[in-house]
Amino acid sequence: MGSKGQRAPLRRQQVYEQLRHAMESGHLAPGSRLPATREHARTLGVSRNTLLWAMARLQAEGYVQARVGDGSYVSPGLAVASGTVGLSALPTGLSRRGQLMAETVRQWNPPRQAASAFRIGAPEVTSFPFATWDRLGRQLSAAERRASAQYLDPAGEPALREAIAQWLWASRGIRCEAGRVLVCSGSQQAIDLIGRLLLDVGDEVWVEDPGYPGLRASLLGHGAQVRPVPLDDEGLCLAEAEARWPQARLAVVTPTHQFPTGVAMSLARRQALLDWARRQQAWVVEDDYDGEFQYGPHRLPALCSLPQADRVLYVGTFSKTLHPGLRLGFVVLPAAWVPAFAMARALSDRHPPGDSQRVLARFIADGHLLRHLRRMRDLYPERQRQLIQALAEVSDGALCLTPSERGMHLCCPLPDAVDDQWLSHQAAARGVVLMPLSRYTVAAPRRGWLFGYAGFEPAELQAAAQRLGPVWRHAWAAARRAGAPA
Numbered sequence: 001m002g003s004k005g006q007r008a009p010l011r012r013q014q015v016y017e018q019l020r021h022a023m024e025s026g027h028l029a030p031g032s033r034l035p036a037t038r039e040h041a042r043t044l045g046v047s048r049n050t051l052l053w054a055m056a057r058l059q060a061e062g063y064v065q066a067r068v069g070d071g072s073y074v075s076p077g078l079a080v081a082s083g084t085v086g087l088s089a090l091p092t093g094l095s096r097r098g099q100l101m102a103e104t105v106r107q108w109n110p111p112r113q114a115a116s117a118f119r120i121g122a123p124e125v126t127s128f129p130f131a132t133w134d135r136l137g138r139q140l141s142a143a144e145r146r147a148s149a150q151y152l153d154p155a156g157e158p159a160l161r162e163a164i165a166q167w168l169w170a171s172r173g174i175r176c177e178a179g180r181v182l183v184c185s186g187s188q189q190a191i192d193l194i195g196r197l198l199l200d201v202g203d204e205v206w207v208e209d210p211g212y213p214g215l216r217a218s219l220l221g222h223g224a225q226v227r228p229v230p231l232d233d234e235g236l237c238l239a240e241a242e243a244r245w246p247q248a249r250l251a252v253v254t255p256t257h258q259f260p261t262g263v264a265m266s267l268a269r270r271q272a273l274l275d276w277a278r279r280q281q282a283w284v285v286e287d288d289y290d291g292e293f294q295y296g297p298h299r300l301p302a303l304c305s306l307p308q309a310d311r312v313l314y315v316g317t318f319s320k321t322l323h324p325g326l327r328l329g330f331v332v333l334p335a336a337w338v339p340a341f342a343m344a345r346a347l348s349d350r351h352p353p354g355d356s357q358r359v360l361a362r363f364i365a366d367g368h369l370l371r372h373l374r375r376m377r378d379l380y381p382e383r384q385r386q387l388i389q390a391l392a393e394v395s396d397g398a399l400c401l402t403p404s405e406r407g408m409h410l411c412c413p414l415p416d417a418v419d420d421q422w423l424s425h426q427a428a429a430r431g432v433v434l435m436p437l438s439r440y441t442v443a444a445p446r447r448g449w450l451f452g453y454a455g456f457e458p459a460e461l462q463a464a465a466q467r468l469g470p471v472w473r474h475a476w477a478a479a480r481r482a483g484a485p486a
């Protein structure tokens with residue numbers, strides 16, 4: 001009884017935070033009408049009293065307005081900036097570069113809540129071998145622990161750099177020496193370092209459109225001119241990019257599994273990109289964010305593994321292969337650059353955590369990473385199948401996603417004229433994360449929905465699909481009227 005009493009306030013707080021985030025991020029648009037509390041509580045899977053408590057607090061804080069006889073509405077004056085947490089004004093007193101950094105919140109607002117269906121980019125963490133990880137940590141000798149407690153090499157522990165180099169050769173066909181590997185806190189820090197050391201203010205950078213907002217935000221924060229390049233069924237439209245922005249110094253691509261559309265860059269397009277980099281003395285950043293998750297009989301090699309790829313900087317992360325809480329990733333650089341990159345990292349972050357590096361090195365060397373990935377490569381396709389089935393059932397067969405042999409999410413493209421934000425708002429009101437494809441575009445007219453499946457149990461996928469059941473028919477009918485194929 002005491003345990004149940006302790007859980008109730010926690011659940012109320014979670015519902016409150018979920019609804020507040022939906023309003024601040026624009027999922028629940030200013031001025032939009034909220035569902036009736038009984039229906040809303042039922043779709044969220046909570047008691048009506050829990051929802052009423054959360055709504056009362058939101059009303060007291062100004063997020064919600066109650067209109068007698070007409071229900072509750074999101075406050076019309078709530079500041080929301082283009083799908084991210086809004087700022088009414090940028091802070092004063094910052095430098096020009098500081099202003100650019102502050103502006104990035106308008107471009108990218110990373111999630112801070114626990115992952116729930118259908119959030120993209122969330123790996124399976126329940127199956128992570130925590131016991132094995134803890135055991136490897138306990139096996140560190142006293143001397144190793146003392147060494148890890150000191151200031152360390154900002155480029156990373158030698159054992160981990162060696163393990164990563166060996167892993168890249170075995171898994172992705174990339175030949176590199178350990179001395180070319182720089183350990184960092186995930187791919188976002190790698191992009192930040194590349195922007196700081198390779199770009200001057202005003203330099204042009206090609207990025208994929210649609211593409212990852214966190215990448216664009218980082219580059220914009222460094223004063224780069226970010227040039228959105230459209231995609232076709234072979235990947236980055238290189239000819240258009242060259243014609244429009246011939247002076248670009250850098251191109252950032254996700255060639256194995258384009259984020260977020262899922263397109264794989266063709267071999268011809270890869271080779272053309274490498275030729276461009278060599279001719280222009282430019283650089284290509286390969287973000288291989290989920291390249292380990294390929295489920296077909298034939299795996300696409302990394303761009304960095306091709307001949308003449310000496311101008312490719314390879315960025316990898318353990319946030320998808322293991323879990324994002326680890327905060328470890330890496331970038332493969334020309335050997336001559338590693339000291340400069342290491343010092344740039346040291347200026348802001350000193351070095352990666354010692355114990356975690358040593359444990360990860362053993363985790364890779366002892367074969368645990370390979371075994372974990374094998375389990376995930378079996379698990380994720382099955383969850384993808386369950387997602388497709390659940391969505392088809394709740395939409396009476398109208399929503400039939402195309403299976404993919406790569407990645408952790410599926411993209412459902414829609415006609416360009418469709419408002420893909422509407423269903424996302426409805427999903428947020430029902431406690432479901434459904435990202436619109438338009439959230440990831442700059443100039444591209446593409447529209448669609450993104451469904452993450454990797455990190456969620458079948459029951460959670462089914463429940464999320466069921467919550468959206470009442471609005472599927474309306475949304476799909478609107479898509480058909482706009483010209484979606486039958």
